[in-house]
Amino acid sequence: MRVELIDVDGHGFPNLPLMKISAYHKSRGDSVGWHNPLTAWLNPPDRVYMSKVFTFTPDYQHPVNAQEIIRGGTGYSYPDGGAELPEEIEHIYPDYSIYFEKIxxxxxxxxxxxxxxxxxxxxxxxxxxxxxxxxxxxxxxxxxxxxxxxxxxxxxxxxxxxxxxxxxxxxxxxxxxxxxxxxxxxxxxxxxxxxxxxxxxxxRIHFAWDRYEDKEAIIPKFKEFREITGWERKKLGVYVLCNFNTTFEQDLERVYTLRDLGYAPYVMLYDKQNIPAGHRLKRLQRWVNNRIIFNSCKDFADYDCRK
Ligand code: SF4
The missing domain is CATH 3.30.750.210 (Transcription Regulator spoIIAA)
Structure with a gap:
């Protein structure tokens, strides 16, 4: 059987289900390779697997010519969980080699x-x-x-x-x-x-402080973790979800608090694609996530004013 794979996202991160599918087919003696729309047009493979993890990436742009096409992944099934891989594929050692050239x-x-x-x-x-x-x-x-x-x-x-x-x-x-x-x-x-x-x-380890209302409970946890590990700021990242259900003032407070606790905040924007360019949340994100700027300019108002 000739099997071809399409990593629809192609984001520079290997697609685990495709690596497992490849391992499974190779274990059965099938040939496995990346899909090429030109060669497939002349000589269609028996089966093409298309995997899409993210909802925000566009679908594959070319027509797919194959005897059978199987699509999978959250990117296709959201908001449902989508189909799981069969047990014998889910628990197989992944065929990492399919990504050795790409990544x-x-x-x-x-x-x-x-x-x-x-x-x-x-x-x-x-x-x-x-x-x-x-x-x-x-x-x-x-x-x-x-x-x-x-x-x-x-x-x-x-x-x-x-x-x-x-x-x-x-x-x-x-x-x-x-x-x-x-x-x-x-x-x-x-x-x-x-x-x-x-x-x-x-x-480097990452935590998250997504809900502002966790403040009272979460701050002692951050303090304790840092005391026990003794790790420095560059090893301690914290994602700060903004644009979901917090005010801008609450976003700033979380950023300042985390910095004071010895952590490196990292702003994540919910629904980022619908936030207009130049919006203050995008300015906040640029300030916080650029370590050089964030370390040299202590206050968002100063940064915004200078810009
Ligand atoms: S965001 Fe919430 S639900 Fe999702 S993995 Fe983290 S803690 Fe769990």
Missing amino acids: PEVKETAYGFLTRGCPRGCDFCIVGKKEGRAAKKVADLSEFWRGQKNIVLLDANLFACKEWRGLSDQLIDSGAWVDFSQGCDIRIMTQEKAGYIKRMKIK
Whole structure:
């Protein structure tokens, strides 16, 4: 069988389902390659898989010529969770090699989920609908890691899973650099969890402060985590969701508070594509997210005035 793949997003981040689909077909002796609309026109493949993770990326621009076309991913199924991969594909070791040319860092990096789901039901997030309202262990590290130097975790909320200790031990024992790409939940952080995280090889960790009303509970958590790890600001990022349900004053307050606590805030704009150019939220984002400007100009009003 001749199988071709289309990574519709093509955002410089490897598509995990496509890597698993490739591994599955190769294990059956099928040939697998990237889709080429020109050659497919003359000689259509048996099957084309199109995967689209993001809702905001446009669909594939060319006509697809194949005996069978299978589309999948949140980008096609939103707001529903969409179809899951069959078990024998979901738990296969990914075929990272399909990305070696496109994204060279994949040669030294493993990508995957140890857990799925999140107990929180944030209104702006699809994880609860897609993966369920509980964080459940779905794999051991060895399912997708075989000694690579880096591990990129795609878990939504690993420390909400009751098996977080065992999974943390696996990450510590790997000796690899661990990247919690979706961030960690500071609200459920404890001294014990922070102690485990401190023993992992981490270049930079991200938390989020999305809801202004979490202020009273979240500030002591940030303080405690920093005291336990002793990590400096450049290693401690915090996403600050703006343009969802907070005022501009509340956005500024979160940014200033995080900076005072020794963290590096990073502004994320909800519905960014519909915010007009030059809007003060976009100015805020530019100020905060540019480390050089943010460190040299302490006050947003000064920055805005100078501009
Ligand atoms: S805590 Fe994070 S992953 Fe969980 S629902 Fe909220 S935004 Fe989504």
